Amino acid sequence: MQTLTLIRPDDWHLHLRDGAALQAVLPDTARRFGRAIVMPNLKPPVRTVADAAAYRDRILAALPAGMRFEPLMTLYLTDVTPPDEIARVAESGFVKAIKLYPAGATTNSDQGLTDIAKAMPTLAAMAELGVPLLVHGEVTDPAVDVFDREAVFIEQVMKPLLEKLPTLKVVFEHITTRQAANFVWSAPANVAATITAHHLLMNRNALFQGGIRPHHYCLPVLKRESHREALLEVATSGSPKFFLGTDSAPHGKRTKEAACGCAGMYTANNGIELYAEAFEAAGALDKLEGFASRFGPLFYGLPANDDTITLVKESTPVANELPYLADDTLVPLRAGETVAWRLQD
Numbered sequence: 001m002q003t004l005t006l007i008r009p010d011d012w013h014l015h016l017r018d019g020a021a022l023q024a025v026l027p028d029t030a031r032r033f034g035r036a037i038v039m040p041n042l043k044p045p046v047r048t049v050a051d052a053a054a055y056r057d058r059i060l061a062a063l064p065a066g067m068r069f070e071p072l073m074t075l076y077l078t079d080v081t082p083p084d085e086i087a088r089v090a091e092s093g094f095v096k097a098i099k100l101y102p103a104g105a106t107t108n109s110d111q112g113l114t115d116i117a118k119a120m121p122t123l124a125a126m127a128e129l130g131v132p133l134l135v136h137g138e139v140t141d142p143a144v145d146v147f148d149r150e151a152v153f154i155e156q157v158m159k160p161l162l163e164k165l166p167t168l169k170v171v172f173e174h175i176t177t178r179q180a181a182n183f184v185w186s187a188p189a190n191v192a193a194t195i196t197a198h199h200l201l202m203n204r205n206a207l208f209q210g211g212i213r214p215h216h217y218c219l220p221v222l223k224r225e226s227h228r229e230a231l232l233e234v235a236t237s238g239s240p241k242f243f244l245g246t247d248s249a250p251h252g253k254r255t256k257e258a259a260c261g262c263a264g265m266y267t268a269n270n271g272i273e274l275y276a277e278a279f280e281a282a283g284a285l286d287k288l289e290g291f292a293s294r295f296g297p298l299f300y301g302l303p304a305n306d307d308t309i310t311l312v313k314e315s316t317p318v319a320n321e322l323p324y325l326a327d328d329t330l331v332p333l334r335a336g337e338t339v340a341w342r343l344q345d
């Protein structure tokens with residue numbers, strides 16, 4: 001049987017939620033990944049180092065006994081995040097980055113930034129202290145077509161920001177377009193990107209395959225095939241500017257299968273297996289370890305994990321639903337279908 005052993009990977013973009021949801025999803029990630037950059041879009045958001053310390057404690061308390069996992073925390077950038085908070089971040093050791101959500105761009109982004117100008121002193125402090133900025137890169141202007149919002153963001157926000165603060169470390173999160181892939185490829189080494197497995201595996205046809213498919217809806221929304229090809233090309237290129245970020249984003253079945261369904265796919269239960277499928281299909285399994293286990297730590301200035309995982313090539317069924325909340329379940333990506341790889345126990 002074909003197997004693949006990798007340095008244990010990390011997930012550089014993950015939603016763990018809180019409370020019962022956190023309890024339900026955390027083991028899926030901790031089984032596979034050594035560390036994860038934990039997104040701060042809770043209700044209310046994680047805005048201070050003190051908030052992040054309390055959230056980190058709740059994550060560690062939810063970790064099943066005997067499991068090793070290190071949550072790397074982030075703060076949610078608002079119009080009023082003070083530059084002082086950045087000094088506390090740099091001192092904390094456990095807060096690794098600041099997350100920019102344009103207000104209204106995605107799930108729980110209503111307290112996000114309304115205008116980048118408002119954050120300039122705080123962003124300048126980040127550039128000075130080497131604190132990375134993680135960006136949900138989509139404009140929110142309703143006049144801009146939803147499929148173009150990432151490409152427009154590059155021109156309207158990302159380029160001007162990096163012109164003003166050329167040394168700021170930036171991770172363009174969950175990139176979905178050829179424009180974003182090219183932009184990061186051509187940018188200096190302080191600019192990197194995460195890529196999800198679902199954007200490597202699916203194009204926008206998956207949203208309408210035999211009918212409307214709410215479990216394939218996430219933000220940024222899936223794009224056309226030529227964009228998927230561009231993402232696959234940079235992900236498998238061996239460039240250290242591109243690394244793994246699942247953007248596993250759990251929402252209960254009832255909130256997904258609704259007249260106005262939530263954005264986000266749940267992939268943590270096959271968090272590395274889905275990437276193995278995508279890399280294998282591209283004939284690039286030898287490039288997976290760099291992308292999944294080495295380039296993220298390199299960007300964040302951390303060592304790679306000191307243990308390994310092994311994947312087995314074996315068609316493996318995916319559950320229809322997973323336990324989630326007392327009154328709702330979770331429908332993972334590929335529910336009721338199969339994944340080509342399995343994590344060895």
Ligand SMILES: NC(=O)N[C@@H](CC(=O)O)C(=O)O
Nearest residue numbers: 015106107218219249263264
């Ligand atoms: N990706 C998503 O579609 N949803 C994320 C938010 C985000 O990462 O934009 C969520 O928190 O549900």
Ligand SMILES: [Zn+2]
Nearest residue numbers: 106136219220
């Ligand atoms: Zn996002």
Ligand SMILES: [Zn+2]
Nearest residue numbers: 015039247249
């Ligand atoms: Zn996300």
